[in-house]
Amino acid sequence: MTSALRYRPEVDGLRAIAVLPVLFFHAGFSAFQGGYVGVDIFFVISGFLITSIILAEKESGTFTLSSFYERRARRILPPLMFMMVVCALIAWLSLSPPDLRLLGQSMVAVTLFGSNVLFWRESGYFDRAAELKPLLHTWSLGVEEQYYVIFPLLLMLLWRMGRAKMAGALAIGLIASLGLAVWFTRASPVAAFFLLPTRAWELGVGSILAFGVLGSPDRWGPRMADLASLAGVVLIALGVFTFDASTPFPGLHALVPTVGAALLIWSAHPGTMVGRVLSSKPLVLIGLISYSTYLWHQPLFAFARHITTDEVSPLIYSALIAVSLALGFVSWKAIEAPFRDRRRIQRKPLVAFCLGSSFLVAGFGVAAYLTGGFPVRLPDDQRAFAAYFENSAPAWRYFEANNINAAYREECSFYDLERHRAGKTSDAPRSSIDRSCHVRDPRFPKAVFIWGDSHAQQFRAGLEDSLPKDWQILQVASSACPPTTKPDTRGRAYCNRSNLFALEAIATAQPDLVLVAQSAHHNPERMKELASHLRSVGARQVILMGPVPRWRHHLPDVVLYRLWKETPRYSSVGLVEEQFASTEKLKAEIGSDGVVFLSPLDHFCNAAKQCLTHIGEDRMRGIVSWDYGHLTPIASRQFARQFLVPAIQRIAGHSAVGNTSRP
Numbered sequence: 001m002t003s004a005l006r007y008r009p010e011v012d013g014l015r016a017i018a019v020l021p022v023l024f025f026h027a028g029f030s031a032f033q034g035g036y037v038g039v040d041i042f043f044v045i046s047g048f049l050i051t052s053i054i055l056a057e058k059e060s061g062t063f064t065l066s067s068f069y070e071r072r073a074r075r076i077l078p079p080l081m082f083m084m085v086v087c088a089l090i091a092w093l094s095l096s097p098p099d100l101r102l103l104g105q106s107m108v109a110v111t112l113f114g115s116n117v118l119f120w121r122e123s124g125y126f127d128r129a130a131e132l133k134p135l136l137h138t139w140s141l142g143v144e145e146q147y148y149v150i151f152p153l154l155l156m157l158l159w160r161m162g163r164a165k166m167a168g169a170l171a172i173g174l175i176a177s178l179g180l181a182v183w184f185t186r187a188s189p190v191a192a193f194f195l196l197p198t199r200a201w202e203l204g205v206g207s208i209l210a211f212g213v214l215g216s217p218d219r220w221g222p223r224m225a226d227l228a229s230l231a232g233v234v235l236i237a238l239g240v241f242t243f244d245a246s247t248p249f250p251g252l253h254a255l256v257p258t259v260g261a262a263l264l265i266w267s268a269h270p271g272t273m274v275g276r277v278l279s280s281k282p283l284v285l286i287g288l289i290s291y292s293t294y295l296w297h298q299p300l301f302a303f304a305r306h307i308t309t310d311e312v313s314p315l316i317y318s319a320l321i322a323v324s325l326a327l328g329f330v331s332w333k334a335i336e337a338p339f340r341d342r343r344r345i346q347r348k349p350l351v352a353f354c355l356g357s358s359f360l361v362a363g364f365g366v367a368a369y370l371t372g373g374f375p376v377r378l379p380d381d382q383r384a385f386a387a388y389f390e391n392s393a394p395a396w397r398y399f400e401a402n403n404i405n406a407a408y409r410e411e412c413s414f415y416d417l418e419r420h421r422a423g424k425t426s427d428a429p430r431s432s433i434d435r436s437c438h439v440r441d442p443r444f445p446k447a448v449f450i451w452g453d454s455h456a457q458q459f460r461a462g463l464e465d466s467l468p469k470d471w472q473i474l475q476v477a478s479s480a481c482p483p484t485t486k487p488d489t490r491g492r493a494y495c496n497r498s499n500l501f502a503l504e505a506i507a508t509a510q511p512d513l514v515l516v517a518q519s520a521h522h523n524p525e526r527m528k529e530l531a532s533h534l535r536s537v538g539a540r541q542v543i544l545m546g547p548v549p550r551w552r553h554h555l556p557d558v559v560l561y562r563l564w565k566e567t568p569r570y571s572s573v574g575l576v577e578e579q580f581a582s583t584e585k586l587k588a589e590i591g592s593d594g595v596v597f598l599s600p601l602d603h604f605c606n607a608a609k610q611c612l613t614h615i616g617e618d619r620m621r622g623i624v625s626w627d628y629g630h631l632t633p634i635a636s637r638q639f640a641r642q643f644l645v646p647a648i649q650r651i652a653g654h655s656a657v658g659n660t661s662r663p
Contacts, residue, residue, distance in 0.1 A: 010268045011045060012287030013278030014261065018042045019290040021240045023297050023324060026137075027317035034243025037257035039140045040202055040250070041236065042294075044261035046144055047206025054155055055163075055210060068152055070347060073354050075291075076141065078339040079331045081357035083295045084110065087134050088364050090303055096557050097373030097386050099132070099306065104368025106135045109142075111362040116142035120194035132305055132553075137298040139194055146196045147203050167211040170204060177201035178255075185251035187493075192250060199250065202258050209262055217267040228267035229274035235260030286325070292336060293328030300324055309552060309562055309574035382560060385620050389556040398556075398626045407633040408457035412437035412475040414498040429478075429494030437475050438505035444472030448648065449511040449539070451502045454479045454630060455548065456517035461633040462640025467648070474509055476502035482518040485533045507537040512652055517545035519629070522582060524589040531595040541651050544590055546583045546599040549611035550576040550629040559619060567619045570610035580609050596651055603643040604635075 018041035025035025053071075057063035084107055091103050109118040116139035119130070130136050158166045178201040184192035192198045217225040239257035247253050268275040277283070286293070300320045304312050338344050345353075368374060372390060375383045389398050399405075414429040440447055448463065448471060450456050456477040463473050481495035485503065506514060514534050516527075531542045551558055551574050558574040559567055583599050590597035604624065605611040615634055616622040624635040631639065 008269075009284045010270065010275045010278035011049070011265065012290075013280065013283035014041065014045060014264055014268075015287035015290040016283040016285075017236065017278070018045070018261075019286065019294050022137075022294065023321050026131075026298060026301055027314075027321060028312075029314070029317070032240060033245065034240045034247065036249075037236070037239035037243060037254075040239075040254055040257045041261040042140065043144070043199065043202040044206040044209075044258055044265065047147075047203035048209050048262075048265050049206070050148065050151075051155075051207040051210035054152060058155070058159060065152060065156075068148075070350070072145070072148060074340045074342075074345075074350060075336075076145070077354045077357070079292045079295055079335045080110070080138075080141070081354070081361060082331065082335055083299065084135070084361045085357070087299050088361070090299075091134070091368075092374070092377070094303060094307055095373070096561065097375040097378070097383075098390055099557075100368050100373035101371075102373075103134060104365040104373070106133065106138075107365030108362050108369070110135055110138045111358045111365070113142045113145040115139050116146075116194040116196070120191055132302055134299040134302040136302070137294065143194075143196050143199045144203070147200055151203075151207070163211055167208060167213050170208055170211075174201045174204035174208060177204060181254065182251040185248045189248070202250070202254065205258050205262050206265070209265055214266055225267040225269060225272045226274070228263045229272045232260045232263030232268065233274055235263070285329075289325065289328035289332040291328075292331035293324050296327040296331070297321065297324040300327075306553070309558060311552060311576075382564060385556070385560055388620055389554070389560075389626065402626075402633060404626075404633070407461040407636070408454065408477075409437070409460045409475055410457075413457070413478040414476075414494045414501070415478040415480065416494075429497035433476065433501075438501075438509065440474070440509045440511075441472050445470050446652070447472040447474055447509060447511040448513045448515055449506055449509060450475040450477055450515050450517070451506065452477050452483045452517040452545075453481045453519055455519045456483075456515070456545075458548070458631040458636055459515065459517060459545070459640065459644065460636070462631075462636035462638070462644060465637045466640040466645045474505070474511060476505055480519075482521045483516055483530060485530060503533075503537065506534060506539060510538045511540070513541040513543060513648060514539040515543045515545065519547075522547055522586060524586055527586070527590060527597075528592075528595075531590075531592075535594055540594065542595045543648070543651065544586075544595065544597050546586055546597065546601065547579050548600040548629055548631055549604050549625065550579055551625065552576055552628075554627045555613065555623060555625040555629075556627075559613060559623065563613065567613060568610075569612065569614070570606055570608075571613050572608070572610045575609070575611055577609065580605075596647070598644070598647055600639060600643075603639055 018038040020038070021032050021035030022038035023035075024032035025038070029035075054063060054068065057067075087103070088107070091100050095103060106115055106118060109115040115135060119133070119136060119139050155166065158169055161169070177197060177199075181192055181198040181201065184195075184198050217228050235256050239253075239260070243249070243253065243256075264274065264278070268278055270276060270279055297320070300323060301312075301317070304316060304320060339350065339353075372387075375386055378386060388401070411434045414433060416430050446468075448467070450460060450463075450473065454477070457475070457479075460473065460475060467473065476498060478494060478498035481492065481498045483502070484499055487496050487500065516530055516534070527544050531544055534542050553574055555574075558571075562573050563571060580601065583601050586597055587599060601611070612624050612635075613619070614622040614624060615638055622634055623632055626632050
């Protein structure tokens with residue numbers, strides 16, 4: 001095993017190849033949409049190195065669990081704890097109480113190496129809300145440390161079997177974990193991404209490699225090492241440059257970067273062209289500082305997104321990447337290297353530091369969570385406003401106080417919100433929805449059918465309040481489910497169920513008008529295809545809704561931290577400007593017999609591209625959106641009364657509103 005334990009500069013170079021795509025991916029550079037696979041490369045490297053060390057120490061009789069976990073603590077904890085202390089200080093100065101509360105929760109999870117479980121319960125890795133989490137990247141540390149709680153014990157249990165049988169047993173476990181990953185990537189993709197059982201096989205690939213089951217590549221001929229290492233580079237590049245957020249991951253697609261990393265570890269020795277490149281001084285240096293750089297990049301990016309109300313520019317991201325590398329170097333030199341040197345910092349001081357810093361960080365996190373993010377930092381009026389929108393991702397207090405479930409008519413959704421609130425993230429759809437959501441009532445001569453996601457649900461309150469009493473409102477709209485006529489085998493099961501059911505219900509109900517709305521996917525060709533299909537199944541008229549005003553941060557936070565002293569009725573601060581250009585394109589391309597495009601921006605925004613922040617004098621209760629872009633009931637009602645219902649009456653041939661009270 002001495003060959004496995006000798007210093008291999010090309011492995012440090014591979015670490016650089018792993019960390020750089022992650023940085024570029026999180027910075028949003030479009031060429032690196034698959035840069036997240038860098039974490040998979042780290043998993044393989046970690047599995048290989050740690051297993052090599054354990055095997056060598058077991059064979060020499062020097063292995064102990066205490067020394068193994070001490071080594072892990074020296075490597076992981078000091079730079080991690082320092083980073084979190086700095087995060088706590090920055091968060092105290094810059095984050096809103098709800099955001100600081102969420103950060104506190106994640107700080108506790110990180111100290112327990114369970115942040116991957118927490119983030120699985122909160123949201124998906126590729127969700128926009130995830131970009132604002134300073135500690136999102138620590139999910140991978142959770143996976144690794146959970147693996148290394150179990151793995152040494154497993155090797156100790158299997159040791160008497162001999163190396164060959166141990167490798168065989170691990171291979172069986174690897175295949176089982178890969179099978180789980182494939183299945184969960186379809187059934188519950190967020191769980192598949194974050195949790196150990198579906199990720200263990202990637203560390204297992206490195207572990208199996210450490211057993212030397214492949215032997216030396218040289219035994220396959222003098223060119224095998226060059227060919228294998230080049231193949232490894234190609235596979236990693238394929239993942240980095242062709243994968244994106246829509247790639248089913250970490251199922252079979254994860255084999256691409258994982259096998260690529262394994263090939264490089266196996267074959268890229270200094271005698272190969274790839275090995276010489278990986279052993280170059282710049283890549284080796286980046287590899288040496290890769291752990292600390294990885295720790296710093298996400299907090300820097302997340303705090304930049306919190307602090308600015310505009311989109312962070314590529315130039316700023318480039319500067320933040322440079323700062324991440326600089327901080328990584330300082331952390332490696334001043335923290336990592338000293339703590340890994342047992343002669344400089346012995347076991348007792350190490351234990352004292354790790355326990356003390358963990359209690360400090362976890363204590364701050366608990367206090368932040370229990371106090372609701374230390375609202376005492378704010379003046380009384382701001383504190384009252386913040387409390388009204390507490391937990392604004394989403395704003396559950398506002399959600400409950402204003403009965404959004406009823407306003408959005410949650411009983412017409414196949415998404416089980418109560419399961420989500422209880423922390424259960426299964427994508428299994430509800431078995432049924434209320435009959436009144438989709439069955440025509442003969443008492444109503446006219447019917448409008450609302451179809452889409454939560455951005456369709458938001459129009460319900462306004463229509464309920466303002467449509468003439470002879471109109472029935474039907475609705476099938478499920479959160480996070482853009483309307484589509486084509487089943488998506490890779491998508492959420494409840495979304496496929498919702499869309500299929502909606503199309504069948506529309507064909508059966510034959511409504512006078514179908515209103516289609518969604519959060520994103522405002523593509524002209526896609527929307528025209530939706531309208532054409534609806535017309536073919538009997539919808540007499542179709543309204544395709546454009547986006548409502550969208551804010552880069554939750555509108556309550558924009559008001560609270562950017563517009564508090566004098567909140568203007570209309571503002572462009574924090575507004576997503578790209579939506580104006582995309583809406584003009586939609587206006588130009590959508591519209592035909594029986595199909596009308598309506599833009600809420602025409603109602604909520606002015607010619608200066610500023611959008612309404614609040615209705616009436618009370619900016620708290622009159623706010624237009626309770627998050628980044630869902631209409632509040634008061635905004636929905638104003639929009640329906642002044643814009644949507646008059647448009648519906650024109651389209652359907654009505655000339656007067658008449659009695660707008662509903663039975």
